[in-house]
Amino acid sequence: MDNFWLLCLEYFKKELSPQQFNTWIKPLQFSLSSVQSELILVAPNRFVLQWVKDNFLTCIEQRAQNHYSRKILFQLKIDENTIDTTV
Numbered sequence: 001m002d003n004f005w006l007l008c009l010e011y012f013k014k015e016l017s018p019q020q021f022n023t024w025i026k027p028l029q030f031s032l033s034s035v036q037s038e039l040i041l042v043a044p045n046r047f048v049l050q051w052v053k054d055n056f057l058t059c060i061e062q063r064a065q066n067h068y069s070r071k072i073l074f075q076l077k078i079d080e081n082t083i084d085t086t087v
Helices: 003-013 020-026 044-054 057-069
Strands: 029-032 038-043 075-080
Touching: 003 020, 003 029, 003 057, 020 044, 029 075, 038 044, 038 057, 044 057
Parallel strands: 038 075
Antiparallel strands: 029 038
């Protein structure tokens, strides 16, 4: 498997406080898309997804472009298994 996400985790672990890392980065899941030049980040909920998009996505995109030596697009998704459907 590609080590890009492991490198990102190492980077953010060094750059962020433990609380920031554990709240915003550690819960993310990473996968390769079937579409070339596209990666998928899955967040546990909409709040985390929006925070990551607003505060970390540009950095993640830049690191991906450097790692893969080309422009990489990201799909951002919410983990369907964590959506609260209780009323």
